[in-house]
Amino acid sequence: MVLTHQAGIGLSNHHILRKLRVLTVKLERVAHCRSGDKGNTSNISVIAYRQELYEPLKSQLNERQFQQHYAGVILGKVTRYSIDQLCALNFVCEGALGGGVSRSLCLDNYGKSLSSRILSFELVINAELEKYLK
Amino acid sequence: MTIRIGSGSAWWGDRISPAAANANLGKLQYLCFETMAEATISAAQVRKRKDPSFGGYDTWLDDRMNAVLPGCLANNTKIISNQGWINPIGAAERVIYWLKKIGAHGVRVAAINGGLITDDVIKNTDIILESGLPTSTLSDSIVSGEVYLGAAPIVEALKDGADIVITGRVADPSLFAAPLMYEFGWNEGDYHALGVANGIGHLLECGAQITGGYFADPGFKDIDKPWDLAFPIAEVTNDGTAVITKLDHTGGAVNLQTVKEQLLYEVHDPANYITPDVIVDFSATNLRQVDTNRVEVSGITGKKKTSTLKVSIGCVEGHIGEDMFFYAGEGAMRRARLAEEILRERFKIVNLDAEELRIDFLGHNAIHGKMTPDTASDPYEVAVRVAARCKTRSEAEKIGREVDGMAVSGVGMTGKRVPHQDRTREIIGVWSSLIKRELVSPTITFYES
Numbered sequence: 398m399v400l401t402h403q404a405g406i407g408l409s410n411h412h413i414l415r416k417l418r419v420l421t422v423k424l425e426r427v428a429h430c431r432s433g434d435k436g437n438t439s440n441i442s443v444i445a446y447r448q449e450l451y452e453p454l455k456s457q458l459n460e461r462q463f464q465q466h467y468a469g470v471i472l473g474k475v476t477r478y479s480i481d482q483l484c485a486l487n488f489v490c491e492g493a494l495g496g497g498v499s500r501s502l503c504l505d506n507y508g509k510s511l512s513s514r515i516l517s518f519e520l521v522i523n524a525e526l527e528k529y530l531k
Numbered sequence: 532m533t534i535r536i537g538s539g540s541a542w543w544g545d546r547i548s549p550a551a552a553n554a555n556l557g558k559l560q561y562l563c564f565e566t567m568a569e570a571t572i573s574a575a576q577v578r579k580r581k582d583p584s585f586g587g588y589d590t591w592l593d594d595r596m597n598a599v600l601p602g603c604l605a606n607n608t609k610i611i612s613n614q615g616w617i618n619p620i621g622a623a624e625r626v627i628y629w630l631k632k633i634g635a636h637g638v639r640v641a642a643i644n645g646g647l648i649t650d651d652v653i654k655n656t657d658i659i660l661e662s663g664l665p666t667s668t669l670s671d672s673i674v675s676g677e678v679y680l681g682a683a684p685i686v687e688a689l690k691d692g693a694d695i696v697i698t699g700r701v702a703d704p705s706l707f708a709a710p711l712m713y714e715f716g717w718n719e720g721d722y723h724a725l726g727v728a729n730g731i732g733h734l735l736e737c738g739a740q741i742t743g744g745y746f747a748d749p750g751f752k753d754i755d756k757p758w759d760l761a762f763p764i765a766e767v768t769n770d771g772t773a774v775i776t777k778l779d780h781t782g783g784a785v786n787l788q789t790v791k792e793q794l795l796y797e798v799h800d801p802a803n804y805i806t807p808d809v810i811v812d813f814s815a816t817n818l819r820q821v822d823t824n825r826v827e828v829s830g831i832t833g834k835k836k837t838s839t840l841k842v843s844i845g846c847v848e849g850h851i852g853e854d855m856f857f858y859a860g861e862g863a864m865r866r867a868r869l870a871e872e873i874l875r876e877r878f879k880i881v882n883l884d885a886e887e888l889r890i891d892f893l894g895h896n897a898i899h900g901k902m903t904p905d906t907a908s909d910p911y912e913v914a915v916r917v918a919a920r921c922k923t924r925s926e927a928e929k930i931g932r933e934v935d936g937m938a939v940s941g942v943g944m945t946g947k948r949v950p951h952q953d954r955t956r957e958i959i960g961v962w963s964s965l966i967k968r969e970l971v972s973p974t975i976t977f978y979e980s
Contacts (some may be wrong), residue, residue: 398769425751428790429748430792431793431795433797434797435797435799436569436661436961436963437661438799440796440797440798440799442791442796444792446945454911467902468859469902470899476799478799478800478801478802480801480813480814480816482815482817483794483816483960485797485803487798489624489800496960497960498570499570499961500920500960502851502853502888502889502896502920503889503897504897504916505898509745510898510899517904531751
């Protein structure tokens with residue numbers, strides 16, 4: 398970034414600060430999600446509302462962070478797939494359904510509500526992207 | 532050339548009126564019903580053993596057929612349905628009964644069998660996919676073995692003039708893929724075309740989940756008239772593209788978000804979605820909103836099918852006992868915690884022999900369990916929900932019995948239901964395996980009204 402002094406040093410510092418300003422936002426403003434079940438594996442899709450929001454989503458929500466956010470519930474491996482042109486991530490979570498639909502002691506034995514957990518994950522985004530948030 | 536194909540159901544308990552609407556107003560060539568869950572076949576086997584009057588097919592068959600047959604007959608719409616469960620012949624005969632009853636003569640109904648291999652499942656399969664153990668280790672507990680058949684026998688039935696095809700277990704997308712293969716002459720081995728057919732089938736198989744169901748989240752994803760959702764319709768063109776849409780003047784939405792969520796639903800690797808006839812590759816899918824409630828899907832393709840078919844093996848694995856009781860108002864959580872302590876001690880006293888015991892506070896942590904965040908304030912109301920998985924029904928019954936004890940021997944201000952229902956249920960665990968294709972031979976039986 399090149400510093401310019403056209404309008405005085407104060408303004409230009411302000412300008413730079415504004416450019417670098419970042420926001421911490423909950424994922425629910427960035428993406429929507431759905432979970433599905435197969436045996437003891439849940440897949441949770443996380444889909445950016447806008448293409449502009451997909452890059453920060455993809456770069457900040459990796460397998461390790463996803464697993465940490467579901468600590469105690471996803472007991473197996475997490476694998477992330479993506480379809481970039483659809484701005485979509487798909488997290489395949491093994492050992493997430495208490496042994497499978499019929500064996501699970503959880504009231505939500507299909508894990509239909511599991512996807513909602515990721516809505517509280519926090520992302521740091523450039524303030525210029527604020528206008529694209531839900 | 533374009534084919535209009537619609538959904539009539541996404542599972543056994545699905546609504547029926549949207550199927551009738553698609554039959555009456557959808558201008559469909561095909562109406563397809565998916566009515567099974569993973570454990571449907573094994574549950575049906577267990578029920579049949581206990582209840583000889585159970586037909587072995589979709590218990591809503593009469594209602595569904597009565598709702599759609601008049602519209603389908605008037606509009607020349609063919610029906611493909613997996614309502615046959617463990618008895619496709621019985622279901623087909625029942626459909627014939629209803630056709631005769633409404634005076635429809637000369638309608639050809641085909642029943643497809645051959646997927647139920649319970650007696651041969653150990654002989655013809657090898658390893659349990661989930662555990663790596665031989666399937667023979669399940670021999671004492673097996674109640675059903677079912678192959679996931681593909682589209683081929685349905686295509687065959689259509690070629691032989693079927694107007695209605697009733698199947699048992701068939702891979703869900705195959706129900707929708709078969710009529711596309713038949714109409715467009717898409718052959719086995721044309722993996723691109725089969726990828727398209729099964730990909731579109733996957734989008735349709737969950738019914739309203741692509742038209743605004745399992746979707747709404749107020750303020751973020753709002754849905755118009757969510758009480759009046761339609762089931763989807765696909766207009767599929769033989770160039771391999773399709774438009775997903777729904778009937779006018781219904782609630783819900785078909786938009787990029789609903790289609791994307793459904794595209795990934797129950798999919799693992801999007802480039803390798805395994806079906807009996809093809810490995811679908813969704814990785815290059817493109818979606819375009821071409822009009823209100825119309826999304827164009829293109830770019831789906833396919834790869835060579837696997838050498839095996841999937842087999843589900845249902846096993847009796849024991850019983851779950853379950854019940855709940857309630858607290859409200861000031862101090863609800865502290866009373867709930869004391870109740871948990873009492874129950875845990877009681878289960879020691881009565882020697883509860885459980886593989887797993889779970890005590891949740893419904894309203895606080897019953898759904899998300901261990902990942903529930905700490906909250907600043909306690910909930911105003913809470914249910915103490917107790918569940919245990921046990922080898923025998925008599926052990927599982929201890930859950931309800933100990934919850935009964937909480938009525939007069941428990942904590943102050945305990946709310947409780949009248950024990951009005953069976954508080955145990957049998958567990959039918961489902962395991963997966965693979966079978967060589969040459970060991971599976973579907974058969975088709977024809978009936979005419």
